[in-house]
Amino acid sequence: MKYLEWRINGFLEAVNFCRFFDLGYNGNRFTWERCRNTQNWVLERLNRALATRDWQNNFPNAKVFPVESASSDHAGIFLTLGVNVICYAAKPFWFENFWMKEIDIKQAVQTTWEHGKGQPIAEMIKSCVAYLLEWGKNKKQQFKAKLKQAKAQMTRYRNSSNPYHLQSFNSAKEAHLQALEQQNIYWKQRAKQHG
Template sequence: MDFTLKQDDSSVWRLTRIYGFHEEGIKHETWKLLENLGEGNVSPWLCFGDFNCTLMHCEKQGGNPKNQNEIDGFRESMNNCHLRDLHFVGPSFTWSNNRADDENIQERLDRFVATEDWIKLFPCSMVEHLPRRKKKKKRRRGFKFEKEWLRDDEYGNIISEAWNLDPDSNVKQKIEACSARLRSWSSNKSIDFTEEIKCRRERMAALMNLEPTDDNIAEMKEIDKEIDELEGREEAY
């Protein structure tokens, strides 16, 4: 994706999303792509995405050392495009193979980079690495039945009232009426999803700073599942 954006003050800047080649033999194609995009560029420019490569050896933990030629090629491409790496707060790595102990590998593959004039245009910009270990999947928004509703004494009455609201309606219309009533009712009784998700992310951040033992990896996977579930329920509400 490559966009030109215009601010309210009429200043113009460029935004590009990158997804780098992950195959070892053709990673140089990523720097070629970057340089082709940067050729002749005169606008403040921000690039972001999964570059699938690192700028320093310290951006990888575990496994075989990074190929120095790969690092040098990425740096050279960045310099040719006049791009600077934007520093970040949060976990040091953005990818993990989710294995434990000596088999664990973590890398900083995702980043934001920008030209000096973009940095001057947005001097307070900050990159934050969220304590999340896998990509968030897009979901289709729709009705979702929650098993917790069965424990509530009001549930049966809600269904009964909605089903009998219009005697002339067909089964499809009755089901739609029930789902609408349940959605409205549940929104007033729902838990604070934001707080629940925040608590799990804080725990994830703490675990990511610990040794990648079997127990810690297992807990991180479980937290990922819990966050997925909470985000899905939040969207359903």
């Protein structure tokens, strides 16, 4: 038996022994592609989330989603348990690193700072923080909307070879990569805070 077949069979035996099953997928069913828009175009689903029936009974709302990457042709997967977490602690202010990718960040800070001139420095900072929290909340919603819109447009034109559709797909992909970059910065900052 070839080495690769031996490894695959061993993995399948372990999956069967543990009585794992595939949780399925939401969204684009392929997690890897190569040679887009050529005769050699390959689409594969490489990643899978496996679980037992007992686990599924404990987390009946669990779902698996693809996670697009800005730097790879391989999409990871994200498992959400569908469980609501309640947090009662007040959220402290921190400057979001992804804001630096926004073209109007400098204007937002300057406008708020100018508005508070003449007040004690503590009040100016408090006013600036309040404004940036609201401004940042709107920016976060906008980049999530950009990501969703770009994904929808990419899905619409993904399998078309029409030149107009290819141009639309490439524009959407560029917008998607920019939004993914902001999202990556956002999550990197969180990983540092909680790591």
